[in-house]
Each structure stands twice: as structure tokens, then as C-alpha cells.
């Protein structure tokens with residue numbers, strides 16, 4: 001089980017937005033990206049995230065940093 005205290009510390013690695021616990025995942029409250037919890041350890045890695053419905057790539061996420069060239 002992921003503790004409330006840990007939840008407060010964790011954030012979406014893309015946009016630093018807060019996450020909430022949803023079943024087996026931590027879900028970003030901003031972009032909806034889902035991060036799996038493996039053996040009670042949240043895996044806050046972009047390589048491991050599950051995209052929300054309707055989003056085809058990480059670049060489409062609201063949290064994805066917009067590059068300015």
C-alpha cells in the first residue's frame with residue numbers, strides 16, 4: 001500500500017503535477033498519465049507510464065514539456 005505521505009511527495013515526472021492513487025496505478029491529476037505500482041513501489045518513470053484513453057504518445061500529454069526552439 002502506498003502511504004498518503006508518499007503520495008504527497010510523488011509527482012508526475014513530466015510536469016511535476018500531483019498524483020492520486022487509483023487502483024494499481026498512480027494517476028497524474030493534470031495529464032492523466034498512469035504510473036504502475038510494482039511491489040508497493042510506485043514506478044514514476046516515463047518509460048513505464050500508461051497513457052490515458054485517447055492519448056497516443058507521451059508528447060500529447062498536458063504535462064509534456066513544450067520545447068521552445
Ligand SMILES: [Zn+2]
Nearest residue numbers: 012028031063
Ligand atoms: Zn502529468
